[in-house]
Amino acid sequence: xxxxxxxxxxxxxxxxxxxxxxxxxxxxxxxxxxxxxxxxxxxxxxxxxxxxxxxxxxxxxxxxxxxxxxxxxxxxxxxxxxxxxxxxxxxxxxxxxxxxxxxxxxxxxxxxxxxxxxxxxxxxxxxxxxxxxxxxxxxxxxxxxxxxxxxxxxxxxxxxxxxxxxxxxxxxxxxxxxxxxxxxxxxxxxxxxxxxxxxxxxxxxxxxxxxxxxxxxxxxxxxxxxxxxxxxxxxxxxxxxxxxxxxxxxxxxxxxxxxxxxxxxxxxxxxxxxxxxxxxxxxx
Amino acid sequence: xxxxxxxxxxxxxxxxxxxxxxxxxxxxxxxxxxxxxxxxxxxxxxxxxxxxxxxxxxxxxxxxxxxxxxxxxxxxxxxxxxxxxxxxxxxxxxxxxxxxxxxxxxxxxxxxxxxxxxxxxxxxxxxxxxxxxxxxxxxxxxxxxxxxxxxxxxxxxxxxxxxxxxxxxxxxxxxxxxxxxxxxxxxxxxxxxxxxxxxxxxx
Numbered sequence: 001x002x003x004x005x006x007x008x009x010x011x012x013x014x015x016x017x018x019x020x021x022x023x024x025x026x027x028x029x030x031x032x033x034x035x036x037x038x039x040x041x042x043x044x045x046x047x048x049x050x051x052x053x054x055x056x057x058x059x060x061x062x063x064x065x066x067x068x069x070x071x072x073x074x075x076x077x078x079x080x081x082x083x084x085x086x087x088x089x090x091x092x093x094x095x096x097x098x099x100x101x102x103x104x105x106x107x108x109x110x111x112x113x114x115x116x117x118x119x120x121x122x123x124x125x126x127x128x129x130x131x132x133x134x135x136x137x138x139x140x141x142x143x144x145x146x147x148x149x150x151x152x153x154x155x156x157x158x159x160x161x162x163x164x165x166x167x168x169x170x171x172x173x174x175x176x177x178x179x180x181x182x183x184x185x186x187x188x189x190x191x192x193x194x195x196x197x198x199x200x201x202x203x204x205x206x207x208x209x210x211x212x213x214x215x216x217x218x219x220x221x222x223x224x225x226x227x228x229x230x231x232x233x234x235x236x237x238x239x240x241x242x243x244x245x246x247x248x249x250x251x252x253x254x255x256x257x258x259x260x261x262x263x264x265x266x267x268x269x270x271x272x273x274x275x276x277x278x279x280x281x282x283x284x
Numbered sequence: 285x286x287x288x289x290x291x292x293x294x295x296x297x298x299x300x301x302x303x304x305x306x307x308x309x310x311x312x313x314x315x316x317x318x319x320x321x322x323x324x325x326x327x328x329x330x331x332x333x334x335x336x337x338x339x340x341x342x343x344x345x346x347x348x349x350x351x352x353x354x355x356x357x358x359x360x361x362x363x364x365x366x367x368x369x370x371x372x373x374x375x376x377x378x379x380x381x382x383x384x385x386x387x388x389x390x391x392x393x394x395x396x397x398x399x400x401x402x403x404x405x406x407x408x409x410x411x412x413x414x415x416x417x418x419x420x421x422x423x424x425x426x427x428x429x430x431x432x433x434x435x436x437x438x439x440x441x442x443x444x445x446x447x448x449x450x451x452x453x454x455x456x457x458x459x460x461x462x463x464x465x466x467x468x469x470x471x472x473x474x475x476x477x478x479x480x481x482x483x484x485x486x487x
Contacts, residue, residue: 135448
């Protein structure tokens, strides 16, 4: 409820200032796309956040960066003036969709795809257009491609970036839904002939937190490894993956471990990727 | 805390039970399993009928946007024509269950094939999904290439551009064409196993 209120204010805010928060171009019939920035003005030499928000009709979903057995990740293509650079999409923790034993990963209801933008120190004052083409696949039982061409225009000022309180809150909520990246020293991977053990050093979650779910982030992980058995130790979570084909080497393991607390709290995700040593003995 | 750990372990035990066993799908270099299905004229076709020839299996659903991309752009029909002219057998397989998207009666299929300028050797109907599951077909399209000895030579995507945009066809690397061209000229297949992309098969 609170979130909804904040968001409608965010949209109003854009309309009031004449920013084109409302999307142009064609969209999918069951998904609406909008474009936000957490600043009202860009300061040369600084980073700021932008977000593409997709709102999906009930029963429809869009996809995570690894879509699973079917589907297509939402794709962002930027057109930016010189002096502005877009980073990679930061994907919030996904959820799982299953149909006839085929699994896919994505989002329902609403998702904020966050992208950091960086303004060069030499960016001249004036106004900058930010344009992004968004392509997605929206699916229920059936799938329909969707597209939106979104645009924002912001002033460039050599002064502290002007921020909007309600939008800041929306961005803070969206940032809170991103998985934390686990640094390599917190991830230990051991490969046996038939399985792969992954040990993630993680502080103990709050009492009552249900068991976590593992989401493979690459096709190689999903196709070479079965769903893991997950075991908790005091300061770590152990994932044991059976290899689908014991004779085949597994080049790397990549994924997100997601704890979904009961109630309203957002999911807590931990993302990791680790290459495997290829020296492990392998059965032919 | 103890209670928490206990509930955590119960949850974990359940998760463990839900973990699937090893996949049984055919692997590269292994025998492609035989099957028999009816084509749109009701004629029975078996994989074993085509021993001695290269065979392509193409999982299809004419209403899936990924399939439409490859038909509206002419990409799939062109490859079908090109390869069948070289003696390759092309079997398009529809595994949509009755009542699901992509399920059509034989007469409707004949019309669709004409409209899409589709040119496979045969369109086989698999509404029970038996052959789709046997091969682990997950998407439309999902492609398989079988050599004259009946061994699986290629499985996976049609190309390297997982999108619904017909404009991507021109710049994509078509894995099926590459595998067949290599195999037909006596070379080993460079890329034999890729991740298929598309709509889910509507089992």
